[in-house]
Every structure is written in C-alpha cells, then in structure tokens.
Amino acid sequence: MSHANSPHPRASFARGALTGTIRVPGDKSISHRAMMFGAMARGRTTVSGLLEGEDVLATGRAMQALGASVKKEGELWQIDGLGVGGFLEPQAPLDFGNAGTGVRLCMGLVGTYPFVTRFVGDASLSKRPMARVLDPLRAVGVEVVEHNENRLPIALRGPKTPLPIDYRVPMASAQVKSCVLLAGLVVPGETRVVEPVMTRDHTEKMLAGFGAEIDIATDDEGERTIIVKGLPDLVGQELQVPGDPSSAGFPLVAALIVPGSDVTIESVLMNPTRTGLIETLVEMGGDISIENRRNSGGEDLADLRVRHSALTGVSVPASRAPSMIDEYPVLAVAAAYAQGRTEMPGIEELRVKESDRLAAVARGLEANGVVCEEGADYLVVEGRGGVDGGGKVETHLDHRIAMSFLVMGLAADRAITIDDDTMIATSFPSFIGDFTRLGAGFSEAGEAA
Numbered sequence: 001m002s003h004a005n006s007p008h009p010r011a012s013f014a015r016g017a018l019t020g021t022i023r024v025p026g027d028k029s030i031s032h033r034a035m036m037f038g039a040m041a042r043g044r045t046t047v048s049g050l051l052e053g054e055d056v057l058a059t060g061r062a063m064q065a066l067g068a069s070v071k072k073e074g075e076l077w078q079i080d081g082l083g084v085g086g087f088l089e090p091q092a093p094l095d096f097g098n099a100g101t102g103v104r105l106c107m108g109l110v111g112t113y114p115f116v117t118r119f120v121g122d123a124s125l126s127k128r129p130m131a132r133v134l135d136p137l138r139a140v141g142v143e144v145v146e147h148n149e150n151r152l153p154i155a156l157r158g159p160k161t162p163l164p165i166d167y168r169v170p171m172a173s174a175q176v177k178s179c180v181l182l183a184g185l186v187v188p189g190e191t192r193v194v195e196p197v198m199t200r201d202h203t204e205k206m207l208a209g210f211g212a213e214i215d216i217a218t219d220d221e222g223e224r225t226i227i228v229k230g231l232p233d234l235v236g237q238e239l240q241v242p243g244d245p246s247s248a249g250f251p252l253v254a255a256l257i258v259p260g261s262d263v264t265i266e267s268v269l270m271n272p273t274r275t276g277l278i279e280t281l282v283e284m285g286g287d288i289s290i291e292n293r294r295n296s297g298g299e300d301l302a303d304l305r306v307r308h309s310a311l312t313g314v315s316v317p318a319s320r321a322p323s324m325i326d327e328y329p330v331l332a333v334a335a336a337y338a339q340g341r342t343e344m345p346g347i348e349e350l351r352v353k354e355s356d357r358l359a360a361v362a363r364g365l366e367a368n369g370v371v372c373e374e375g376a377d378y379l380v381v382e383g384r385g386g387v388d389g390g391g392k393v394e395t396h397l398d399h400r401i402a403m404s405f406l407v408m409g410l411a412a413d414r415a416i417t418i419d420d421d422t423m424i425a426t427s428f429p430s431f432i433g434d435f436t437r438l439g440a441g442f443s444e445a446g447e448a449a
Helices: 028-040 054-065 100-110 131-140 174-184 202-210 245-257 276-283 318-323 325-337 348-352 357-367 399-409 422-426 431-438
Strands: 010-013 019-022 042-048 069-073 076-082 116-120 143-146 154-157 166-168 190-195 214-218 224-229 238-240 262-269 287-296 299-307 339-345 371-374 378-384 416-418 441-444
Touching (some): 019 431, 028 042, 028 054, 028 069, 028 076, 028 174, 028 202, 028 238, 054 069, 054 100, 054 422, 100 116, 100 174, 131 174, 174 190, 174 202, 245 262, 245 299, 245 325, 245 399, 276 287, 276 325, 318 325, 325 357, 325 399, 357 371, 357 378, 399 416, 399 431
Parallel strands (some): 042 238
Antiparallel strands (some): 010 416, 042 076, 116 154, 143 154, 190 224, 214 224, 262 299, 287 299, 339 378, 371 378
C-alpha cells in the first residue's frame, strides 16, 4: 500500500510542559507475529491491544490472502487459523506496503509452500535489501523465481521436499532469525538457528505459547542456539499486546527534554531485549521510574513515569544496539539536548531501515543547528543543552524520522518542520492527537504557530 499521494508537512513548537498519561500503540513486533501465528494455528486466536497501523494491517491482509479469517469484533481482533501447512495459494501478490518486518517474516512463513507467492511493497520497501532472508530460504530449498537484485518484487516457490537446516545468522537480526524459524515449522525434522548476539525473542516466546517445541541454549559467550521441531500442532490463543517500547521512546524523550514535564506511559513492553533506550536515558541522567511491573502472555510490562531532566552525553556500547536499533533517531534528539558528547557506535543496521536512518538523522540534526559527525557505522552528537531549531527535515517516508524531529521541535527555540507526516500512521496513528493532549504544540506547515 502506498502512502498518501501528496505530502503533509507538519511543524512542532514549544508550548509548555507536557503532563498527563499516554498509552502508546501495541508493540509492532508482537502485533505482526500475533497475526501470523494466529493464521497458522488451529482454531481461533483473539488479540487485544493490537497495533492498528498500516504495517500490521498489511500483514493481516496477507494472512487473509493465504486463507485465514481476520476480522475485528469490537475492540478485539479474531483470527481463525488454518493449522501448520494449511495456507492456500494466494490469487494476487501479497502487498506489504512499508512493512519490512511483515514481508521478511512472511517469506519464511509461506516460502516453503509448494506454490508461487509474490511479494510486493511501496517505493520505500522496494529499496530495502532482502538477501539476508533469501539466502537461508535458498538453503531450505526455496526457489527465488523473481527478484530485483534481491529486492522487491520477489516471487518464491517452495520445494516439494523442504530440508531442515543449521543456520548461523551473520548479523544481529531478529527478522532473519525469525524467518528461518518460521520456515522450519513446515519442514520435517529440526531446524537449528545460531545467533552470535541475542536479539528480540518474541518469535521464540510466542511460538512456545502457541504450542511449538522449541529448545534454546546460551553458551558462556552469549551465543544462542534455537532449535524448532517441524510440523507442530499450534493452537489458537488469547493475546494481549503490550505497548511498543519503540513508540514509547517518543513520549519518553519528549518528557525528558521539555521543561516542567511529568508524563506516565502505561503498559509498556519491558522485554530485556527491547529496553536499551530506557537504560541509556537513565545513564544520561533521565528521571524514569518503572512502576506497576506485571506479566501478560509471557511478556513483562510496566508503566513508566518520566520527568524533565538535565541530561549528560554518554557513550552507548555497540553491544546495546540490537536492543534499541529503532530508537537511535529519538536518542539522537535526547543527545542534542544533553550537555556534552554522545557517541553511538555499531549502528550500521540503520542504513537499511525504512530509509538510511543514519544519514537522515544527521541531516536533520544539522538542519536545526546541532553539531554531529556521521560515520559508516556510528553517529556522534555534540549536545549543548538546547536546540536552535527553525529547520526543515526531509523524512524520506520514514515514520521514525518524522516523529523524532517533531519531538525535537517541542523544546527547540524555533519550530521544526518535517516535509511529510502521513507515514506516521504506519506505527503510531494517534501520535499527533495523543501528544496534543499532553500539551504539545503542532501546526500545519505554513500556518502561524
């Protein structure tokens, strides 16, 4: 699905303290998986708190195209699945819009089926590399019958006899790990995946919850081996999706940088593989209280109370990148308002997100008077406790770039403008309304603030 035909510029500006309570949309990673696992489970899966952004809805439409029933009844989503091995050949290409997670996981989910499945996406997704998931699928026996230099559009045909594989993930990527594990569900025998560094483990936790046989071992160096047994009997579940920690990063940083702010973010996922931003902001001096810890569906969640804080620059360990890779753009905003130098190494993965996020963040910082240094795999921000603002930021159709710089504008000396806000709906459809209720200032670009 493409974004709106015409850009929708938006400006953010300082209005005063942010106060109140906010509940961010459901976690995107878990929402994608809830749709997929529900579709391949036997019986009905009921989901509350699902992120209803365009990315997840695209995954839901793909599951319908494969034969599952996906519908919303009141506040709940109901998915009637087909059982492992039960997907039907789609009659049209599966259009994932801008959903990188959706398309990569679905290639594993359906790629081993003995029919042709064609995957397409919007202009942004069509530029993103897919070789990282195509390589292990080829090892399973999947034929890539169409591709554009390992980019979309891509068509896959599964083998008559798929083979279980032992696969070492060459980079820290939950998407690649998950793609291989999902492919292994339709393959007789045991599929083994080794990851050198632990990445987000929602696939392992949720598959186990649906009834898959999964064994996980971690050695002394932190290397993880995950073994999944093929052809399990997955059974529908009742799921509650916790708040997305990546989306929570925006009110977190906003409350820290806007003077006088006191904001509570409710029901945020606290999976240890996803809390790198919180850990980093606390190291910078952020006043963040973790309250009301609880567990739902095997995942930890809590409420976060955040107050305005004087931040100090830090050096973020490269090893932390997998637990916060999507949050570096908004961390760069916090770094601009900190005093001193913030170093962010080991973030080359940002180059192949919805945009080249590393370059997009650097250009946005520079446009608003922030001194920074961009390297092939690092970003350094020289914070001075405040931001001049007044610049216009090119978002490159990337929702996280758009929201990060709107947050930056809430404490800047002058309003900050982004060239388009339509793509924010992919992950945080209520962003403008929710932030406005907290006291944030926004205007249509060109209007008087």
